[in-house]
Amino acid sequence: DAKTTQPPSMDCAEGRAANLPCNHSTISGNEYVYWYRQIHSQGPQYIIHGLKNNETNEMASLIITEDRKSSTLILPHATLRDTAVYYCIAVPSGAGSYQLTFGKGTKLSVIP
């Protein structure tokens, strides 16, 4: 599975967009980019995923570069409840691909 690299921490002002980068330069063509987050003392929460195209849902937008070597998760209007550790992971699409391997993630602090 491709290794992902994220900055260890970021700050964002409340109400502003939070842009969280992820580098996955070794990603293969059949690997999806998934984003999860984990709020303190809770289980991880699925946010969004994509393969090639940009994706948007009610929580966030995912922008994947054309060469697929990096992506950005965008929280359009960050709130204090978005303070969490955000994980970017590459997940194979083939049969038998069940496991998620989380790295250290980015600790996002939303500042009032």
Next chain:
Amino acid sequence: DVKVTQSSRYLVKRTGEKVFLECVQDMDHENMFWYRQDPGLGLRLIYFSYDVKMKEKGDIPEGYSVSREKKERFSLILESASTNQTSMYLCASSLGQGAYNEQFFGPGTRLTVL
């Protein structure tokens, strides 16, 4: 709203006790997972199940066993608890693989073994 529930949020057990952690999902998902999470080590997969009565070892199955008698329920068993099994245990479920591998997690059980 999708839901994965775990039997306890906090549990304290003694060394050598047999411990049962229960997980129930209401989404009719095929796959269920047990992870443990420790500071500095991230999330590690213990066991998973892709169907009733089926199970597969993850990265760290030693000292654990699992049971899936019904689709919605996946149990983790610590046969003889040891202090190095003190951890946060997380259960998850998913519909499929690859593009359908969104895993939904329970709130976690923080187990302390004394």
